[in-house]
């Protein structure tokens with residue numbers, strides 16, 4: 624699965640690094656001074672690298688916790704994200720990471736304790752507020768869990784700060800590391816869902832929607848808080864039938880009364896990212912339209928966006944109260 628592991632040389636004694644190296648005894652090991660030497664060079668092809676990404680083990684410096692985009696909000700008064708990892712083993716054609724990074728290699732920042740210190744700092748800055756921390760902004764929160772052991776470190780941490788929330792955002796159906804623990808009440812396992820047809824055509828290497836729903840159901844039954852993320856909604860000729868069917872199936876499997884939140888947002892990307900992705904996949908229908916630019920963002924024409932959004936919102940209202948539904952539409 625991983626043929627090559629790059630690591631920042633001064634991290635060699637780090638226990639987390641040692642454990643990961645042991646896990647891949649046959650991987651080719653390459654030391655470097657700084658992960659950016661491998662990850663940032665210009666002459667790289669994300670699409671080619673995605674076929675066999677290497678793993679880079681690094682130390683994250685600088686700003687470790689950042690304000691989350693406003694459309695991430697799911698009820699908190701403050702929203703931040705942190706990225707213990709860059710990139711993901713799945714290959715969604717609409718993923719903004721392929722337009723943002725030059726490299727498809729996985730970067731794992733192993734200094735978890737520094738992230739936790741930075742989170743504590745934010746908590747102390749806003750002691751009276753309900754703060755949400757999002758871990759799935761630059762990666763999938765769970766897809767690489769068997770390598771990262773992220774949960775083992777971060778769940779107890781958040782459990783000891785019950786007035787803050789951690790959102791794990793994922794398309795993974797591998798939830799045994801959550802099921803084997805007592806539910807953490809301030810953790811939301813948030814699953815991205817799309818119609819099966821969109822899943823098969825645009826979400827390469829991800830588990831099927833049915834497999835995700837089975838995992839969601841198992842987690843909810845064992846007491847975990849669940850979020851459903853219908854974002855990005857992708858327009859297709861039969862979007863109404865496809866999304867109506869998806870919502871129906873999702874709410875057959877999930878108890879709406881016990882859901883933490885649902886978010887709904889349409890496909891949208893900053894223009895430079897959209898253009899890079901279009902160059903990587905010039906034949907991809909998703910980028911062929913109907914797309915227009917508004918205020919630096921590429922998305923569906925206003926009227927179409929409104930029509931699809933309102934349809935989905937109305938369908939969702941059959942299953943879940945409006946106060947649990949959050950909009951990811953940029954106004």
Ligand code: SF4
Nearest residue numbers: 711713714715718762
């Ligand atoms: S699961 Fe998320 S992070 Fe991974 S490729 Fe898909 S959109 Fe990108």
